[in-house]
Amino acid sequence: MVSRRMIGTAAGFALAAAASAATTPAAAQAAGGESTFERIRRTKKLRTAAVAGAAPYYHKDLASGKWSGFYIDLVTALAEELEAELELSETTWGNAVLDLQSNKIDIFFGLNPTPKRALVIDFSVPCFSNAFSFIAKKGFEPKTWDELNKPEIRISTDVGSSQDQVATRLLPKAQISRFKSVDEATMAVQAGRVDAQCLVMMLALTAVKKNPNVGHVVVPQPVFATTSNAGFRREQDKTWRDFVNTWIEFNKGLGFVRSVILKNMELVGISESDFPPGITL
Structure with missing residues (x-):
């Protein structure tokens, strides 16, 4: 079993290396301000955001206001590694990139690295793989993308998400309805207003x-x-990104990332046996 002490001790070497790198000329920002890594180390605060209704990624208990989910667990562990307080705000998949660009948050877990997003933000190494899928209404059994790419097929997505971009690109002939949130797009399927919702498989x-x-x-x-x-x-300074990459790879190697994902999947009643044949994390 991997203990948190093991994770903290070994990953601490990466933190020390990143702190050393922050003193290099590359750490000086073009505008003369401090880098994200320097600000986190100075203020001891790590800012991130979460998306409501996105279990097992993110889940907000409406009664207590408390957040849970495997990305909450990961960013909490990251904050502990940095000896920083976690500051958590709420966002949407579509607004997360804007929150990063406007310096409202320091990091956001759960983004698919699409070319459009890569024009304006940087990405970490992958945490896991996720297949694009659909929630199809009862009686609708499409087997291929071609079967979905027809003028009479109605598709829902949440605006600005990676599934929105995928549906737009791969299903140009279909009727695509875009909703503010994932839940609204799902409700459109249940109400019979669309035939299927494009969504990453985990969700x-x-x-x-x-x-x-x-x-x-x-x-x-x-x-x-x-x-x-x-x-x-x-x-300009990539110390923050490089440190997080080291942290992710280290914790993937120890099995910590996978264990956090599986634990939170189980909390919503999902196991790896629920994955379609040939699909893995």
């Missing part, structure tokens, strides 16, 4: 497990997958 499995009446999960062929990464505000 699709969770939504169907929570409400089986909404439909069923379909992973059309060929399988198109993306990775789930952390995003950063683009800046």
Whole structure:
């Protein structure tokens, strides 16, 4: 079993190396201000955001206001590694990039590295892989992307998300309805206003497990997958990004990232056995 002491001790070497790197000329920002890494070390505060209704990534208890989810667990462990207080705000998948660009947050876990996003922010190494899938209404059984790419097919997505970009690019003939949130796009399927919702598989499995009446999960062929990464505000000094990359790779190697993902999947009733054949984390 991997202990937190083991994680903290070995990853501490990476922190020391990153702190040393922050003293190099590259740490000086073009505008003369301090880098993200320097600010976190000075203030002892790590700013991030979470998305409501996105279990097992993020989940907000409406009664207590407390957040949970595997990305909450990961960023909490990251803050502990930095000996920093975690400051958590709420956002949406579509607004997370804007929050990074405007320097409202220091990091956001759960972004797919699309080319459009890569124009304006930086990404970490992958935390895990995630296939694009659909929540299809009952009786609708598409097997391929071609079957979905027809003028009579109605698709819902949450605006600005990676699934919105994928549906726009791969299903140009379909009718695409864009909603503010994932939950609204899911409700459109349940209400019969659309035939299917484009959603990454982890979120699709969770939504169907929570409400089986909404439909069923379909992973059309060929399988198109993306990775789930952390995003950063683009800046000249890459110390912050490089440190997080080291932290992620180290904790993936020890199995900590995988254990956190599986634990939170189990909390929403999902196990690896629920994955379609040939699909893994």
